[in-house]
Amino acid sequence: MALIYPRLLQQGKTHPVYPQNNKHININTAERIFSVAAGSFLLYSGIKHLFKNPFVAVSKAVAGGTLLIRGTSGYCPAYAALGKDGTQNEAINIKQYFTINKSRAEVFAFWRKFENLPMFMRHLQSVEKKGDNLWHWKAKFAGGVPAISWNAEIVKEEENHFIGWQSIKGSVIVNTGKVEFNDAPNGQGTEVQLVFSYHLPGGGVGTGIGWLINPLVENLIREDVRNFKRYMEAGEVPVTSI
Structure with a gap:
C-alpha cells in the first residue's frame, strides 16, 4: 500500500477504499481471520507459480492481496456498498x-x-x-x-x-x-x-x-x-x- 499510495500515507491520509479507522470496521473477527488465512494462501500460491503460469499467478496474488487487506483492515467495500455491518450479531x-x-x-x-x-x-x-x-x-x-x-x-x-x-x-x-x-x-x-x-x-x-x-x-x-x-x-x- 505504501508503494501505491505514498503521498496519501506521507500526508497522514487514509486509503481511499480501506479507511484506517475503527469506526469503519464492518467485518467480524471470525471473518477477518478467514480472510487473512485465505489471502495469505492465495498470495503465496500466486508468487510461487508466477513464472509457470503468469496470468493465473497474478490473479491469485491480486485476490490474495485483496483478502489480506480486507482481513487486516476489518473493512469490506462490498459490505459498505450494501449497507451491511458484519460485526453485528445476527439473530x-x-x-x-x-x-x-x-x-x-x-x-x-x-x-x-x-x-x-x-x-x-x-x-x-x-x-x-x-x-x-x-x-x-x-x-x-x-x-x-x-x-x-x-x-x-x-x-x-x-x-x-x-x-x-x-x-x-x-x-x-x-x-x-x-x-x-x-x-x-x-x-x-x-x-x-x-x-x-x-x-x-x-x-x-x-x-x-x-x-x-x-x-x-x-x-x-x-x-x-x-x-x-x-x-x-x-x-x-x-x-x-x-
Missing part, C-alpha cells in the same frame, strides 16, 4: 411445527404455565415467576459448565392461541420467541408452531460460529418438542438429565 432463528392430540385450550394452558417447561425441556433447570409478567429462567449444561440465568417477559398474548416473549435488556442470552396454537383439521388435536430466535454472546465471534452452534440448538429444541408431545399425549415424564 439465529429456529422453527418447529408439530401436532398434539389434545384440545387447544389444554395445550395452551400447560405451556402458558412456564414453570412446567423444565419437565420436558432437558436444558432448562428451572423457570420461576418473578412478577405479573416476568419470569426467571435458568439453563443447565453438561460437563460441569455453570448454569446461565436470564429474565424474560411476555410481550403479547392471546388466550388459547398465541404467546410471545422476549428477554429483558441486559440478559446474558438475548432471545425472543413465540408459540402459536391452532385447531388441527378434522378435530385431530392442536397444531403448534414454535419460533425461537437468539443471539449468541461474543459479538462478531458469536456470529462467525453461529452456523456451527445452530444445528446443536435446533436438535435440542426438536427433542424438547418430542418430549412435550409425549408428555401431553401419554403423560410420560421424560428423563431430563444431560
Whole structure:
C-alpha cells in the first residue's frame, strides 16, 4: 500500500477504499481471520507459480492481496456498498411445527404455565415467576459448565392461541420467541408452531460460529418438542438429565 499510495500515507491520509479507522470496521473477527488465512494462501500460491503460469499467478496474488487487506483492515467495500455491518450479531432463528392430540385450550394452558417447561425441556433447570409478567429462567449444561440465568417477559398474548416473549435488556442470552396454537383439521388435536430466535454472546465471534452452534440448538429444541408431545399425549415424564 505504501508503494501505491505514498503521498496519501506521507500526508497522514487514509486509503481511499480501506479507511484506517475503527469506526469503519464492518467485518467480524471470525471473518477477518478467514480472510487473512485465505489471502495469505492465495498470495503465496500466486508468487510461487508466477513464472509457470503468469496470468493465473497474478490473479491469485491480486485476490490474495485483496483478502489480506480486507482481513487486516476489518473493512469490506462490498459490505459498505450494501449497507451491511458484519460485526453485528445476527439473530439465529429456529422453527418447529408439530401436532398434539389434545384440545387447544389444554395445550395452551400447560405451556402458558412456564414453570412446567423444565419437565420436558432437558436444558432448562428451572423457570420461576418473578412478577405479573416476568419470569426467571435458568439453563443447565453438561460437563460441569455453570448454569446461565436470564429474565424474560411476555410481550403479547392471546388466550388459547398465541404467546410471545422476549428477554429483558441486559440478559446474558438475548432471545425472543413465540408459540402459536391452532385447531388441527378434522378435530385431530392442536397444531403448534414454535419460533425461537437468539443471539449468541461474543459479538462478531458469536456470529462467525453461529452456523456451527445452530444445528446443536435446533436438535435440542426438536427433542424438547418430542418430549412435550409425549408428555401431553401419554403423560410420560421424560428423563431430563444431560
